[in-house]
Amino acid sequence: MKLSKKLLKALNAQINLELASAYLYRAMSHDMKNLALHGYAKWLDKQYEEERQHAFKIISYVEDRDGVVDFDAVAGVGKHYGSPLDAAKDSLAHEEKMSASIRDLFRLAREEGDIETELFLQWFETEQVEEEVNARDNVAGFEKAKDCEGLLYMFDAHLGGR
Template identity: 35%
Template sequence: MLPEKLTKALNKQYTNEFQAAHSYMAMASYFSHLGYKGFANFWLVQAEEEREHAMKFYHFLVSSEEQPILGLLEEPKSNFNSPLEVTQKSLEQEKSVTQNIHALVDLAKETNNHPTLNFLQWFIDEQMEEEELFRDMIKKLEGIDVGGDFFMMLDKECGERK
């Protein structure tokens, strides 16, 4: 069993991870619709990773003798002005998830809950990687024309993400 407010916050993050997957699925669809299969793959893989994050929360809650409870998901943004905008929105989303994770860590400290603190360590590192991933992609996209040679090379590179 966990302190009630910690269980509630972990369940909120369990839902948040699915919300992130939801939103990355919409971004993948945007690229698929434009015919940029590599970028679509990159965002589909990203959505899959978010579902894996959600499952980590699921299993942690179950192992802690708590019931994972999903909340409502919001409709994700589906229309974007450019691939760069999609990537900027992705970075914004990751930054907000990082804040959520850090707030959870604070709560785990406040309630002196060592298993939760230990569980969240992985997410602290993961969020640093996620932010870096999108920052790098923004840098690449900033200097190139959509549909141009470099853009198509990047699309191909993104198609290799597994």
């Protein structure tokens, strides 16, 4: 069965969002390096790699289903992060948006009666739960460390162990 036009369009949009996520995390990592927060920067580099893999997974799936990937322009980041708490908060908000978008995609697959895509998206549903947990933990950690250099140093080192 071929992917429906609607579903193919939505999968293309998700590929684009995953690539934009990768871009965002790499930009955050860059800003954290400039703040000498090398642990969080390393954590964000791994996140960049994960998001790239998410995009790759969907690209491969579209190819397996004989669909065409558009490779549209990826949105810019448009800001710099002056503190790790600022980056962590934005990454949590971003992951919540990504979860919503995966959920919409899942619902569309169900509407279109595309069981294979529904099953394919299950992995992403589970992954998003984990992504939100990690992002929330980072916000909590940097919140605690915001008035204490020693705690910040420790939490940054902890994130570097990812």
